[in-house]
Amino acid sequence: MTILQVMNSFFYILIYPYVINTVGVDHYGLFVFATSIATYFMVFINFGFDMHAAKLVSLKQEDSQLHASLLSSVTVAKLVLEALAIIVFVLIVLNVEFLRSNALLFFLCFANTLSCIFLPTWYFHGLQKMKVLTLIQLSFKLLSLPLIYFSIKGEGDIAIYTAIVVFTNVLSSSVSFAVAVKMSGVALKWPVFSDLRTLLHEVQPFFWSTATNTFKQKSVEIIIGSFFGMKELAIYDLANKIFSVPSLLASNINAALFPIMVKKAKKNVVSKVIRIEFFVGLLCILSVVVGGYWVVDLV
Template sequence: MIGKIRNSSIYLNNRKIIENFSFLSLIQVVSLVSPLITYPYLIKVLGLELYGTIIFAQAVVSYLSLLVNFGYNTTGPKEVSILKDNIGELSEFVSSVFIVKIILWTITFVSFMLIISFFDYFNQYFLLYFFTFFITIGDVLFPIWFFQGVEKMKYITYINIFVKLIFIISVFIFIKGKDDYILIPVINAVGAIVSGIISVYIVFRKEGVLFIKVKYANIKKSFHESSILFVSSLSISLYFSLNKLIVGTFLGMKDVAIYDLAEKVVSIIKTPIVMLSQAVFPKISREKSIAFINKSMGFTLVGVFILYSLLFLFSDQIVYFFLHTHSDLAVKVIRIYGLSMFFLTIGMFLGGLRLIPFGYNKQYMLVMMANGIVYLIMIAFLWIFKLINIYSIAFAYVMTEAFGFAMAFYFNYKLRLLR
């Protein structure tokens, strides 16, 4: 009886975390599984070369998404969680974020159109890059930061599941041959726009937020506060998305497709880790309990060990399912890339879930910037000594995550945030 009461008390105290974690896990699983559902079909219809080209274009545009998001996906939830009971200040903050994002998107769009128009490397696939870019409209309109801050992740979940289902159905209906490849970014862009419009309606109609005129000083303040974490996000993406660009540039588009498979498979396993961090972030920001952070980290690490063990054991079967053939290359890349989960987990609890909630944004930025610099040094070393291959690039990513964990640990020790 006492045990039941205790369990009930634990659930009530952490109900929001459990609910948000469940919704976030579901949405991420759907987001990651949906491209894997279509992966075998697209490989069969388009081939590794053309599919790799599509993934390469998405990797390029992912950097532009960073410019549009500008760190608000990190700072936004914290601000919204603090202001959610004051509709006036909340409306002003939300409005300032949308205004900044619209401005950034416009600048980015014009710049990107000039680049793909004048450089032959992009111009040969102009329409592919053009339509892929419009996925970034979702970064402007879809306020995941808002829903995370008010702890109502069900909205994001429902919208994304609907959009992903439409994407999967559309791929099997409309993609029948290599000439149809251009429809893939079109379908993605339409999905991003539709989900963005629905979410904006929910924010300003269902949640009662008002789109108001914002003073220039407040926009400038919001922009400045997010600029620090924008640098951090840019550094993270530097050693995450740049890998596929390097693979495509030095090794070819077939290897991009294989690397992308490894990334997608491992990303599914990383999903519970990332979702847990997003679910507990508002609670940690409010309560700042180091004991709670440490318990969550220990629990997560046990799960990561189990998940990686399963990944290692069944990697060959996974590769055969998606590529329709055995590939030692893909198996080894998946196993190497999967090691990053351990360092990612510890680094996440020491960085984004400790330094940021406790107000040490600059220290977090330094960690991420150092990661980016170390990654570039490793890639330069590989290039100078002609050691670039798909294994070394995957290993460079793992070692970058390891360095980030070590540096975050140093700052936590120095700032006495470990216990």
């Protein structure tokens, strides 16, 4: 799972030199800026479902009825949140001159929120079958490579690049959702409104935790883009991409152990995991210190 996710993250570093040299640093920085704003809405639409629903699935991995019920409830709840997000986003774009002047790019990036609706990461996580999801996402990214290389010809093509990225994400999410429904083996039914309200109440703590962390990370990108320029934002984005590859080594330990720890958490195991992650974290930092310069130079 770690190898596949590292390859998945490495995908954007792979195409980075071609894209940034073709569309230009400033245009690419604008894409990163628009993506950062869209991420706020993606967190709102995900609303902490991934952690809570993964926990429920991991506790009852053989309960197909529960799986189908969660697939229905989470998807419909996200559709409702998507509708609210669209209204807010349109109002913001109409009232902010900078966003309005680049409306096409910002709306294309916002369209990526559709991938949140149909991406059942929590389902595969709870079943401990993240490899299936990662293979689907990686396959679609690799298929998009020819489209990117043959479609992007100049600075005016940043919108085309954005459309390809968003379309790939939405399509891979839709396929993942179809696979999840097939794996559950039970037909989906329209959920009861009271169940949706209960679900939204239960996942609120997870939402605030995720929202706080995302706000901290993405606000840095918004500040850099607003006060220093899109070129500087593009450079910062490259640094984040390079950092994300080794950092997956640490984060995947948690992802792999989560379903098991939900069932039977042991203090000595948690302590051991923390010690291992501490040394893995140091290894990640060391890899960036030693190899970071050469990676940036190569790109």
